[in-house]
Amino acid sequence: MMTINVVTLFPEVIAPVTRASIPGRAADAGLVRYRLVQLRDFTHDRHHTVDDYPYGGGAGMVLKPEPFFEAVESLGARGPIVLLSARGRPFTHDVAVRYSLEPELTLLCGHYKDVDQRVADGLATEEIAVGDFVLSGGEPAAICVIDAVVRLLPGALGDHESASGDSHYDGLLSPPSYTRPPEYRGQAVPEVLRSGDHAAIAAWRQAETERLTRERRPDLWATHQVIDRPSGG
Numbered sequence: 057m058m059t060i061n062v063v064t065l066f067p068e069v070i071a072p073v074t075r076a077s078i079p080g081r082a083a084d085a086g087l088v089r090y091r092l093v094q095l096r097d098f099t100h101d102r103h104h105t106v107d108d109y110p111y112g113g114g115a116g117m118v119l120k121p122e123p124f125f126e127a128v129e130s131l132g133a134r135g136p137i138v139l140l141s142a143r144g145r146p147f148t149h150d151v152a153v154r155y156s157l158e159p160e161l162t163l164l165c166g167h168y169k170d171v172d173q174r175v176a177d178g179l180a181t182e183e184i185a186v187g188d189f190v191l192s193g194g195e196p197a198a199i200c201v202i203d204a205v206v207r208l209l210p211g212a213l214g215d216h217e218s219a220s221g222d223s224h225y226d227g228l229l230s231p232p233s234y235t236r237p238p239e240y241r242g243q244a245v246p247e248v249l250r251s252g253d254h255a256a257i258a259a260w261r262q263a264e265t266e267r268l269t270r271e272r273r274p275d276l277w278a279t280h281q282v283i284d285r286p287s288g289g
């Protein structure tokens with residue numbers, strides 16, 4: 057069973073995610089357990105102070121290092137200790153796969169202006185960003201990581217095919233999906249999908265996968281071309 061720890065000022069933001077949908081079902085099935093830790097529980101003053109003014113001046117408050125260190129130590133956490141951070145390396149499918157192979161994963165959520173750099177340098181094993189934008193706190197980022205990792209655990213999805221057919225699984229975007237009705241508000245389902253010709257359907261899906269990736273994610277397409285044709289031929 058995998059253990060996912062989250063150190064946060066807002067466990068109530070994360071908790072519903074751990075009970076619903078695939079992350080919740082995976083916990084019910086014994087594939088994962090979640091430990092949500094309130095950062096304030098690791099303060100020692102009457103006001104449970106977790107932040108302080110930045111050295112050097114400037115606007116905003118900085119989360120202090122001691123509660124993060126003590127929280128992680130109390131968990132006896134093994135495996136990656138990930139600080140969610142806008143200045144982190146990108147969170148990708150490959151990172152999610154790597155985490156899903158670990159017995160334990162610990163996510164540290166920042167808030168306010170920043171987190172004391174000593175958390176990144178002396179506690180976290182890596183810093184991860186879920187996109188090139190700034191969130192108000194690490195909680196939505198932690199939710200992304202939890203969901204993306206847990207759905208990769210063997211048995212988390214009813215049908216493994218649904219993960220292997222997903223975007224990014226093999227480095228490309230997935231083809232579009234349709235269901236009934238065959239026509240809706242003037243938009244028809246592509247004829248080939250209703251043809252029953254499995255070879256033609258597979259060829260259409262592959263063509264759509266390649267078209268969408270080329271058009272929308274030239275970065276992924278370029279990587280795919282290199283992997284597919286290492287000699288450049």
Ligand SMILES: C[S@@+](CC[C@H](N)C(=O)[O-])C[C@H]1O[C@@H](n2cnc3c(N)ncnc32)[C@H](O)[C@@H]1O
Nearest residue numbers: 140141142166167169185186190191193194197
């Ligand atoms: C307001 S942000 C701090 C941003 C920081 N001053 C900077 O410019 O990099 C507060 C917290 O939200 C989280 N956060 C913000 N953007 C994020 C992103 N793109 N990915 C992951 N976590 C993020 C981090 O935990 C961060 O400490």
